[in-house]
Amino acid sequence: MRAVMINCTLKRSPERSNTEVLAAVVVQALRDRGVEVTTVRLADLDIPPGVATDLGEGDQWPGVHARLLESDILVVATPTWVGRPSSLAQRMLERMDAMLSETDDEGRPVAYNKVAGVVVTGNEDGAHHVISEVAGGLVDIGFTIPGQAWTYWNRGPGPGPSFTETDEGHAWSVSTGKAMAANLYAVARALADRPMGAPPS
Template sequence: MKAVVINCTLKRSPEPSNTDALAGVVSAELEKHGVEVETIRAVDLDIPPGVQTDMGEGDPWPEIHEKLVNSQILIVASPTWATHHSSVAQRVIERMDAMLSEKDDDGRPINFNRVAGVVATGNEDGAHNVISAISHALNEFGYTLPGQGWTYWNQGPGPGDTYLDTETGHEWSHSTGRAMASNLVATAKALRANPIPPPPS
């Protein structure tokens, strides 16, 4: 089983990323379940805007698209900015929109029988909004989202430390992240054993 984590931080490598750190907790738990995990830091790739799978020469998205099609689990991880997901996360969502018109060999939407989850971080409120917005988009694109298929860390109202600056709240975020990973794997296995059929014509 394969998983792709798309880290939608605004920070280019090798700058430390709070979002990457929490997503790493989920990735480590997925690996304990025997899942092969690949992390993509989207901001490093200069993904052009658009709603097509291939926007032409130099577009890195087709390679990401191939990884998504060849994986069973997707995690979109985003920081929180002004209560919303990052502009990079929105770019990823917009590029995934092209998948709405893609079908598998049995005529199902291409992302049927794949599962997805969300990781959110930020030193401000807004994680629930980030999770709900990204979850809705992924579900619209055909992914199945299990109950408690997310985790987050937010510092709370007002300015303050970031995830990497403090241990406060980590225990809850990490245990929730481990549960998220377990639920994603269990749901992926269930769909593999009993796939969603093609929609009625």
């Protein structure tokens, strides 16, 4: 079984990403179950805006798209900025819009029988709103979202330290991340054993 974790931080490598640190909990829990996990940091890639899978020369989205197609599990990790998903998370969903019209050999949308979950960090509140926005977009594209397929950390209202600058709330976020991984894996296995068919015409 394969998974891809797409980190939508605005920070380029090698700058440390708070979002990646929490997402690593989910990644490791999936690996502990034998899942092969690859990670992608969108800020390191040239991904222009658009709603097509391939926008031509220089567009690095087709490589991400290939990872999505070969994976059974998608983990989207995003920081919260002004109470919303990062701009790169929104761009990811916009580029994934093309998947709505892409089908497999059996006529199913290519995101069918793939599961997805969301990791959110931010030293401001709004994590549940961010989870809902990202998960809602993924459902539209065809992904299955298991129950409790998310974890988050935020400090609460007002400015303050980021995830890697304090231990506050980490125990809950980590335990919830491990539960997220367990649920993603369980539903991915179920769909692998009994996949959904093509939607009625």
